[in-house]
Amino acid sequence: DAGVTQSPTHLIKTRGQQVTLRCSPKSGHDTVSWYQQALGQGPQFIFQYYEEEERQRGNFPDRFSGHQFPNYSSELNVNALLLGDSALYLCASSFAESYNEQFFGPGTRLTVL
Amino acid sequence: RKEVEQDPGPFNVPEGATVAFNCTYSNSASQSFFWYRQDCRKEPKLLMSVYSSGNEDGRFTAQLNRASQYISLLIRDSKLSDSATYLCVVNLQGGKLIFGQGTELSVKP
Numbered sequence: 001d002a003g004v005t006q007s008p009t010h011l012i013k014t015r016g017q018q019v020t021l022r023c024s025p026k027s028g029h030d031t032v033s034w035y036q037q038a039l040g041q042g043p044q045f046i047f048q049y050y051e052e053e054e055r056q057r058g059n060f061p062d063r064f065s066g067h068q069f070p071n072y073s074s075e076l077n078v079n080a081l082l083l084g085d086s087a088l089y090l091c092a093s094s095f096a097e098s099y100n101e102q103f104f105g106p107g108t109r110l111t112v113l
Numbered sequence: 114r115k116e117v118e119q120d121p122g123p124f125n126v127p128e129g130a131t132v133a134f135n136c137t138y139s140n141s142a143s144q145s146f147f148w149y150r151q152d153c154r155k156e157p158k159l160l161m162s163v164y165s166s167g168n169e170d171g172r173f174t175a176q177l178n179r180a181s182q183y184i185s186l187l188i189r190d191s192k193l194s195d196s197a198t199y200l201c202v203v204n205l206q207g208g209k210l211i212f213g214q215g216t217e218l219s220v221k222p
Contacts, residue, residue, distance in 0.1 A: 033208060042117075042200050042212030043157065056209050090156060094208060100145050102210060104156035 002027060004093050004105035012111045013081050021076045021108045025093030031055075032074040033102060034066060035090040043090055049074050050096055078110075086112045114139055119201050119213035127221055130191045134216045136184040136201030143203040143211075146177050148186045151198045151215065160186075160199070191220045 005024045013019050025032050031050045035043035045058035049068035068074045072093075078085055088109050092102040119136045126132050138146075146163040161168065163175040163184055174187040184201055201213040 031208065033210070035210075035212075040121075040214075042214050043210075045209050045211065048208060056207060058209070092210075100147075100162065100204060100208075101159070102208065104158070106156050 004091055004103050006089075006091050006105040006108050008108060009106065010109045010111075012113065014113050015081055015083060017081050017112075018077065018079045019081060019110060021078075021089050021091075021110070023074045023076070023091030023093075023105060025072050025074070025091075026103050029093035029095055029103070030072050031094045031096045032068060032072065033092045033094070034074070034076045035092065035104075036060075037088040037090060037107070039087070046076065081112045083112050086110060115214075116140060116211045117201055117203055117213035119216050121214050121216060123217040123219055125219045125221060126191055128191055128193060130220075131187065131189050132191055132218060133188075134186045134199055134201070134218075136186075136213055138182050138184065138201075138203045138211075140203070140205060140211075141179075141182065143182075143205055145204040146184050147202040147204070147210075148173075148175055148184075149200040149202055149212075151200055153197075157200055157212075188218075191218075193220050193222065196220045 033048040034046040037043040048056040088107045090107045091105045094102045148160040149157040150160045151157040163177045167176045172189045198215040
């Protein structure tokens with residue numbers, strides 16, 4: 001049973017560019033949450049998707065957007081990249097009925113130059 | 114004020130030591146509480162949930178005081194393999210996890 005997978009593992013972009021990160025949830029999970037983890041900090045909640053809709057959102061600008069597909073996989077898009085967007089982006093999946101148990105993927109490390 | 118606050122450490126302890134981590138949270142509406150462990154450059158993994166009655170898992174004991182909005186984690190008989198960052202986490206509502214900064218633990222031989 002595959003756990004949460006994310007792609008790519010690493011990415012280097014320049015300021016102003018756009019990036020798309022991908023996440024496949026653990027088998028059977030229907031809810032996907034995205035987190036940003038800057039160096040030396042704990043992860044920060046970006047948003048959560050369930051039934052292909054954004055259900056909750058953290059304190060992130062509109063440059064951060066997402067999507068969930070019918071197979072429950074998800075994408076995180078970031079437009080007009082800033083240097084401060086450099087971070088580890090983590091995807092977590094769970095059952096909608098049991099938000100408490102969230103399983104994290106290995107993350108995508110984004111570097112913005 | 115941060116929603117979840119932890120002492121960032123690092124805590125440097127010898128093998129066999131007992132170490133305690135503390136955490137406070139600001140939102141009294143927080144619904145559930147956890148400790149996650151994160152190894153260097155890896156994803157966070159759930160260590161244990163935290164209940165008001167206190168709970169134990171082997172060498173690990175977690176406690177929650179809702180009145181004080183305080184969470185703790187005690188590790189007894191530390192092992193080298195316990196070296197990691199320990200993240201205090203609260204679930205505000207519907208799976209929106211709020212993480213503390215993390216406390217780094219280094220267990221030395």
